[in-house]
Amino acid sequence: MSTYQKLTGFADEIAQDLSVQIESLRKLDMHFVEMRGVDGNNLIYHDDAKVEEIKKRLDDAGIALSAVGSPLGKIGITDPFEKHFEEFKRATEIAHKMGTRNIRMFSFYVPRETDGQGKVWIKDGVKEEVLDRLGKFVDYAKSADVVLLHENEKGIYGEMAKECKELFDALGCANFRGIFDFANFVQAEQNTLEAYELLKEHIDYVHVKDAIWGSGKVVPAGCGDGNVKEILTRMFVNGFHGFLSLEPHLFDFDGFAGLERKPVSIQVEEGKKLTGFEAFSLAREALLKLEIL
Numbered sequence: 001m002s003t004y005q006k007l008t009g010f011a012d013e014i015a016q017d018l019s020v021q022i023e024s025l026r027k028l029d030m031h032f033v034e035m036r037g038v039d040g041n042n043l044i045y046h047d048d049a050k051v052e053e054i055k056k057r058l059d060d061a062g063i064a065l066s067a068v069g070s071p072l073g074k075i076g077i078t079d080p081f082e083k084h085f086e087e088f089k090r091a092t093e094i095a096h097k098m099g100t101r102n103i104r105m106f107s108f109y110v111p112r113e114t115d116g117q118g119k120v121w122i123k124d125g126v127k128e129e130v131l132d133r134l135g136k137f138v139d140y141a142k143s144a145d146v147v148l149l150h151e152n153e154k155g156i157y158g159e160m161a162k163e164c165k166e167l168f169d170a171l172g173c174a175n176f177r178g179i180f181d182f183a184n185f186v187q188a189e190q191n192t193l194e195a196y197e198l199l200k201e202h203i204d205y206v207h208v209k210d211a212i213w214g215s216g217k218v219v220p221a222g223c224g225d226g227n228v229k230e231i232l233t234r235m236f237v238n239g240f241h242g243f244l245s246l247e248p249h250l251f252d253f254d255g256f257a258g259l260e261r262k263p264v265s266i267q268v269e270e271g272k273k274l275t276g277f278e279a280f281s282l283a284r285e286a287l288l289k290l291e292i293l
Contacts, residue, residue: 008066009246012037014276036069073106107157161195177204182226183211220286248283
């Protein structure tokens with residue numbers, strides 16, 4: 001079974017232990033990892049000695065980083081920024097030490113108001129503060145020669161495609177690009193086809209997970225309402241050549257009972273909770289079964 005040359009993923013969903021992550025990726029013939037958690041902490045919080053150890057062990061195994069899976073931007077828009085900005089600067093150092101320019105990040109949790117009839121809006125002044133903080137990130141990213149990859153995520157400013165587009169219209173450049181996450185858009189009740197058409201010029205990276213409309217339940221690619229196959233097909237037709245990153249989030253997955261769409265030939269015993277490796281393997285096989293790679 002062949003794999004896309006730029007197939008990567010969050011191996012901390014298999015295990016926190018680096019040895020297990022490496023062993024699992026090698027079993028799956030994968031040569032990249034998007035590193036988030038490793039040996040008990042997020043990569044950006046490890047000291048230089050630990051970072052050097054991680055890099056050497058990955059090098060020895062023939063595995064490279066596709067991106068630093070940082071939590072940057074995952075604080076409230078009114079939370080103190082100075083310490084967070086220092087963590088951001090440290091993340092740029094670690095990206096260079098690890099041999100990647102890519103840093104995954106977010107656009108801050110923001111308060112939203114509702115009229116009680118379904119209309120939701122963001123409070124006045126919030127957008128300006130988001131742009132100010134992100135602008136500081138982007139300016140530093142230019143000087144540090146890194147690429148900030150903004151992930152759409154429920155609860156942050158860039159939850160909906162329209163808001164992501166506002167960020168890219170204001171700050172988009174070679175150092176500020178987009179991650180497209182199907183499941184996160186579904187969970188925010190954003191139509192993914194509309195999101196793709198609005199954001200396609202800004203997307204350099206993809207998180208591969210799917211979800212069910214309404215419940216938000218995460219399922220393997222092609223089993224939910226994220227239009228994964230159609231959008232990936234459009235991406236490749238339009239010349240996409242970035243990383244596809246497996247982010248299974250199948251922690252509570254117990255089979256395909258009740259799912260309308262089931263990938264052919266993937267068998268999961270009903271009622272059986274998956275191990276981290278089984279969930280990661282299932283996510284990989286579901287993507288390959290879409291037959292677009």
